[in-house]
Amino acid sequence: MAPEKYRKPQQAPPKFTATPSSLIEDTKRLIDRSRSVQDGIVKDIAPEKASFENVLLPIARDDNKMAIESHIIGFYQAVSTDQKLRDASTEAEKLLDDFGIESSMREDVFNLVDAVLQKKESLDPESQRLLEKDHKAYIRNGLGVSAGPKRDRFKEIKKRLSEISIVFQKNLNEENGGIWFTPDELGGVPEDLVASLEKGTGENEGKIKLTFKYPDLFPTLKYAKNAETRKRVFVENENKCNQNVPLFREAVLLRDEAARILGYKNHAEFRIEDKMAKLPRTVDDFLGDLRTRLAPGGQEEIKKLIALKKQDLKERGEKDPYGEGYYLWDHRYYDRLMLEKDFSLDQQKIAEYFPLQTTIQGMLKIFEELFGLAFIEIVGKDRDDLAESGKGSDIVWHEDVQVFSVWDDEGEGSGFVGYLYLDLFPREGKYGHAANFNLQPGYIDENGKRCYPATALVCNFSKPTPKKPSLLKHDEVVTLFHELGHGIHDLVSRTIYSRFHGTSTVRDFVEAPSQMLENWCWTPSQLRSLSHHYSYLSPEYEEAYKESEEATQTPSERIPDELIRNLIGTKHVNDALFNLRQLHFGIFDMTVHEPASHEEIEGLEISTTYNKLRKEISQLDGPEALDENKDWKWGNGQATFGHLIGGYDAGYYGYLSSQVYSTDMFYTVFKPEPMNGKEGRRYRHTVLEKGGSKEEMEILEDFLGRKPSTEAFYKELGIAR
CATH class of the missing domain: 1.10.1370.10 (Neurolysin, domain 3)
Structure with missing residues (x-):
C-alpha cells in the first residue's frame, strides 16, 4: 500500500471501460460540442469585435476538453484485445480526423482569427504563440487558396x-503472420525463445512458428546460424x-x-x-x-x-x-x-542482470533523483480506491498494465504530477513497436485549475517464463530509457494549453530529450545501479539458474565491472553502419x-x-x-x-538532427556528472516543462547558454574534422 501522502491524487485516473458503441457515441458527442462552440463564436462575434478572449480562448478550452477524451478513444486501437473495440476506435478516429479537417478549413472562423491577429493585442507569450500557430495552420490547411475546385480538392486529399x-x-x-521452421533450422536461436514458440499440428507437425514480433524477430536474426533461415526471416519480414x-x-x-x-x-x-x-x-x-x-x-x-x-x-x-x-x-x-x-560481450549474459521489473525500478529511481520526482505504483486496494466504480480493473486496459501515480519530491513542492502506465508485453492486435502515447494532456482550465497528464509506454518485451523473468538485452534497456524519456517529457510539462503540452514540439526536436537520456545507459555507475541478477529475485529463479548454467554458486548480484567495461567498449562498434x-x-x-x-x-x-x-x-x-x-x-x-x-513524413531526419542537440546537451551539462540533481532540475524546468509553448531553438539556447553546435555529435561518432 502506498504511503498516506501519496494515496489521494488531486485527479482521478482515466477509465478504460469503453464499449464499441460508447466509443462512437462519445466521439459524436465531442464533435457536436466542438462544432457548437465554433458555430456560436461565428454567430455572436463580428470581426471588429473579435479578440483573443472571445475567439481563440473558447476554441482552445474546447480543444483541452476534447483531448482529455479523444486521445483515449484513439488509443484502444493500439492496445485492446477486443477486435470490435479496436475497429470502433479506428472508426472513431476517422470521425475525429474528418471533423478536424472540417474545423481547420472553416473560413468563417479563420476570418475571426485573422481579425484578432491584425489587432496586435498584448498577450502572454504562450497565448501569442497559440494565435500565430493557429493562424498559420488555417493557411496551411487550404484557406490561403481561393474557394472553389482547388480548395475542394485539397479537402478531399486531406x-x-x-x-x-x-x-x-x-x-x-x-499483422499476425509468421514462418514455420523445423527446430534444426532455428539452430543457435536462444532455447527459451524456441521453447516459447507455437508448436505446429497437421501439415506443420514437428515445426514451430516464428512470428514477426520483435521478441521473435530480432533474436532470430542475431543468433540463427543458418543463413537461409536468416534470409527467409529478413525477406518475409520486409513483405509482411x-x-x-x-x-x-x-x-x-x-x-x-x-x-x-x-x-x-x-x-x-x-x-x-x-x-x-x-x-x-x-x-x-x-x-x-x-x-x-x-x-x-x-x-x-x-x-x-x-x-x-x-x-x-x-x-x-x-x-x-x-x-x-x-x-x-x-x-x-x-x-x-x-x-x-x-x-x-555476451548479450545473453548481460541480459541476466537486467530483469524487466528491477530495471524499471532502477530507471524510475534515476529519474526521481535527477528530476525531483516520486513514482508510486498503484496496486491492489489502492487501485480499487482510486477507481470511481471501486473496481481497480477499470483504470487499466489490460491485466498486464502497471500504473503509477507521479509526484514532485519535497524539494519540488510535493505536488501531484500525473499518471504513468506501462504496457510491456506483446499480444495479438497490439501496437508492435515501442512508443509513448499521451492519454491525457495537461493544461490550465477556465477556473485557473491545473489538469494533470496521463501517459503510457507501450512496448513489446519477451514475457517471463517459470524459469526466467523477462530479461532485457542492453539495446532494450536503451529503448526503455528512450520511451520513458518521452513519458517524463509528457509528465513534467506545464503549459497553459493542451496544444503545446509535453512532446507537442516540432518533429526535429521531439526526439532530443529522449535521446539525451539514453546516455545514462552507457554510464558505468548507472549500469551498476540498474543491474540486479535475476537469480536473486526468488529461490525458484536461483534454482533454475543453477540448473541451466550447471553452476554451483550464484553470480554477483550487480553486473561485474569487467562486463560493464566490455559493454561500454562496444558503444561505437559498427557505428558507421548503424548510422548509415x-x-x-x-x-x-x-x-x-x-x-x-x-x-x-x-x-x-x-x-x-x-x-x-x-x-x-x-x-x-x-x-x-x-x-x-x-x-x-x-x-x-x-x-x-x-x-x-x-x-514523420519529410521529418525522419529528425532522429539524426535531434541527436545533434541531445549530444550537445549531454556533453555540455551532464557528461562530467550524470546524476547532478541541480542540473537535472534545471533541465526539467528549462526544457521539458516548456513542451512546445516556446520556440524550440530558444529553449535549447536557454539551457546551453549559447547556440547549439554539431561538434559534440561528430566527436561522439568519431568523424569530427
Whole structure:
C-alpha cells in the first residue's frame, strides 16, 4: 500500500471501460460540442469585435476538453484485445480526423482569427504563440487558396490521407503472420525463445512458428546460424504488410499534390517550413554531409565483418549458400558475433542482470533523483480506491498494465504530477513497436485549475517464463530509457494549453530529450545501479539458474565491472553502419517527398527506390545481388515503415538532427556528472516543462547558454574534422 501522502491524487485516473458503441457515441458527442462552440463564436462575434478572449480562448478550452477524451478513444486501437473495440476506435478516429479537417478549413472562423491577429493585442507569450500557430495552420490547411475546385480538392486529399494513415497503422498492428521452421533450422536461436514458440499440428507437425514480433524477430536474426533461415526471416519480414504498398504510394502522391495546391514546390518544403530546419536544403545538406563522413567508416566495418564471416564459416566447416557477399540478413548475426569474439560481450549474459521489473525500478529511481520526482505504483486496494466504480480493473486496459501515480519530491513542492502506465508485453492486435502515447494532456482550465497528464509506454518485451523473468538485452534497456524519456517529457510539462503540452514540439526536436537520456545507459555507475541478477529475485529463479548454467554458486548480484567495461567498449562498434541505416531511412523519406515535379513522383518505382538507396547508402547487399537480372522489387520495406505515414513524413531526419542537440546537451551539462540533481532540475524546468509553448531553438539556447553546435555529435561518432 502506498504511503498516506501519496494515496489521494488531486485527479482521478482515466477509465478504460469503453464499449464499441460508447466509443462512437462519445466521439459524436465531442464533435457536436466542438462544432457548437465554433458555430456560436461565428454567430455572436463580428470581426471588429473579435479578440483573443472571445475567439481563440473558447476554441482552445474546447480543444483541452476534447483531448482529455479523444486521445483515449484513439488509443484502444493500439492496445485492446477486443477486435470490435479496436475497429470502433479506428472508426472513431476517422470521425475525429474528418471533423478536424472540417474545423481547420472553416473560413468563417479563420476570418475571426485573422481579425484578432491584425489587432496586435498584448498577450502572454504562450497565448501569442497559440494565435500565430493557429493562424498559420488555417493557411496551411487550404484557406490561403481561393474557394472553389482547388480548395475542394485539397479537402478531399486531406480526408483520404487521414483514411490511409488509419488503415496503414491498423494493418501493422494486426499483422499476425509468421514462418514455420523445423527446430534444426532455428539452430543457435536462444532455447527459451524456441521453447516459447507455437508448436505446429497437421501439415506443420514437428515445426514451430516464428512470428514477426520483435521478441521473435530480432533474436532470430542475431543468433540463427543458418543463413537461409536468416534470409527467409529478413525477406518475409520486409513483405509482411504488402497490402500497405499501394497505400504508401497513394499517400506520397496525394501529399505532393496537396503541397503544390498550396503553392509549395513539394511536400518536403511544406512540412519543413515550420520545423527547426526551415528549408529542405538544410536537411539535404545535413544528411549529405553525414553520409560523406560516415561512408569510409562503413566500408572499413564491412571489411572486418566479411573477414569474421569467412572465419566463422571455416570454423563451422560450412559454406554460405549465397557466396562471399555480406548481406542484409547477415548483419545482426555478425555484428553480435563480433561483439562476442572481439569484445568478450555476451548479450545473453548481460541480459541476466537486467530483469524487466528491477530495471524499471532502477530507471524510475534515476529519474526521481535527477528530476525531483516520486513514482508510486498503484496496486491492489489502492487501485480499487482510486477507481470511481471501486473496481481497480477499470483504470487499466489490460491485466498486464502497471500504473503509477507521479509526484514532485519535497524539494519540488510535493505536488501531484500525473499518471504513468506501462504496457510491456506483446499480444495479438497490439501496437508492435515501442512508443509513448499521451492519454491525457495537461493544461490550465477556465477556473485557473491545473489538469494533470496521463501517459503510457507501450512496448513489446519477451514475457517471463517459470524459469526466467523477462530479461532485457542492453539495446532494450536503451529503448526503455528512450520511451520513458518521452513519458517524463509528457509528465513534467506545464503549459497553459493542451496544444503545446509535453512532446507537442516540432518533429526535429521531439526526439532530443529522449535521446539525451539514453546516455545514462552507457554510464558505468548507472549500469551498476540498474543491474540486479535475476537469480536473486526468488529461490525458484536461483534454482533454475543453477540448473541451466550447471553452476554451483550464484553470480554477483550487480553486473561485474569487467562486463560493464566490455559493454561500454562496444558503444561505437559498427557505428558507421548503424548510422548509415538511419541515413537510408532519412534520405528515402526526403527522396519520395522532394520530387522536382509531380510527374517525377508519379513515375517513381517506390520499392525499387527504397531497396536501391539502402544498397547505395548502407553498402549491404540484398537479394538483388543474387539475381542475374538485378531485381530490386524483392521487398517492400516502406510498407512496414509506420513512421512515414504516422507523422514523420519529410521529418525522419529528425532522429539524426535531434541527436545533434541531445549530444550537445549531454556533453555540455551532464557528461562530467550524470546524476547532478541541480542540473537535472534545471533541465526539467528549462526544457521539458516548456513542451512546445516556446520556440524550440530558444529553449535549447536557454539551457546551453549559447547556440547549439554539431561538434559534440561528430566527436561522439568519431568523424569530427
